[in-house]
Amino acid sequence: MSVRLSDYDYELPQELIAQRPLRRREDSRMMMLHRAERAIEHRQFRELKTFLRPGDLLVLNDTRVLPARRFSDDGAVEFLFLERLGPKRWKCLVKPGRKMRVGATAKIDNVTLWVEKITSDGERVVALEKDVDLYAGGSMPLPPYITRPSDEKDAARYQTVFGHAAGAIAAPTAGLHFTPRILSEIPHTFVTLHVGPGTFLPVRSDNIAAHRMQAERFSISPEASNKINEARRIIAVG
Incomplete structure (x- = not known):
């Protein structure tokens, strides 16, 4: 069995990827x-x-x-909240990453958050100005x-x-x-x-x-x- 990633490349036409499930599972x-x-x-x-x-x-x-997907109030940053680390602190993935470096801020539901740390995997540890449930109002x-x-x-x-x-x-x-x-x-x-x-x-x-x-x-x-x-x-x- 090959361990080279490139050996598993294949072409998947975009039009063959269903964007909606069938009515009956x-x-x-x-x-x-x-x-x-x-x-x-x-x-x-x-x-x-x-x-x-x-x-x-x-x-x-x-x-x-979990309904873990959120967007900043201005729509510029997409967040995927992975877990609540404690009061007012969460771990998340962000896109685009260049907008959310250490110290960068954003607002969700008018609550300010800022990046405290970036892990080796690119995850962000963010702090919030007040403790809120970021899964409330989130999407799939x-x-x-x-x-x-x-x-x-x-x-x-x-x-x-x-x-x-x-x-x-x-x-x-x-x-x-x-x-x-x-x-x-x-x-x-x-x-x-x-x-x-x-x-x-x-x-x-x-x-x-x-x-x-x-x-x-x-x-x-x-x-x-x-x-x-x-x-x-x-x-x-x-």
């Missing part, structure tokens, strides 16, 4: 890779059950996406290949139907296609992995092995652990 297309036959088959997600075997267990991520942090502005519909559709543990700044996208009916028909369990800022950061080295992944918070309940240990084939839903 289960109508999404599903690509099946038959490894033994080295063949690809295109099906619909609602057919997932037909490909499972006795003893299979699907493991899904029940994290819930859609991935960069979705080029339209986020709206009220995304508050529901950019969440899985089973997500309940708030803490992610991006959705576990493979889980977006599940519906309550599909879940009722397949054996499954849940773990919690809060998707962090590493999902938005580029791989800067052509040697994949040299890329440093950021840590992410997770939890596995005793019940989920027991189910996983007892399963024959474990299928992770990313």
Whole structure:
């Protein structure tokens, strides 16, 4: 297996990237890779059950996406708030970074914030003039290949139907296609992995092995652990 990033380059036409989900989650297309036959088959997600075997267990991520995206009052700076560090202090990503160097200020909802520190990963530690909940009034942090502005519909559709543990700044996208009916028909369990800022950061080295992944918070309940240990084939839903 190659560790060169350039070996994984491919062309993806912009017009093939859907900017809106289908009306029904289960109508999404599903690509099946038959490894033994080295063949690809295109099906619909609602057919997932037909490909499972006795003893299979699907493991899904029940994290819930935070409304972490905010803009400065003048619209010049986009913020992605990663976590609240304490009273009046937050960690965030900003775009464009040149506008928010150490000491730079901005306003959100007429509350002034300023950059105290820039980490080695480019994250900003900002201080606020008063303690406010920056997730209140925020929007969904859609991935960069979705080029339209986020709206009220995304508050529901950019969440899985089973997500309940708030803490992610991006959705576990493979889980977006599940519906309550599909879940009722397949054996499954849940773990919690809060998707962090590493999902938005580029791989800067052509040697994949040299890329440093950021840590992410997770939890596995005793019940989920027991189910996983007892399963024959474990299928992770990313």
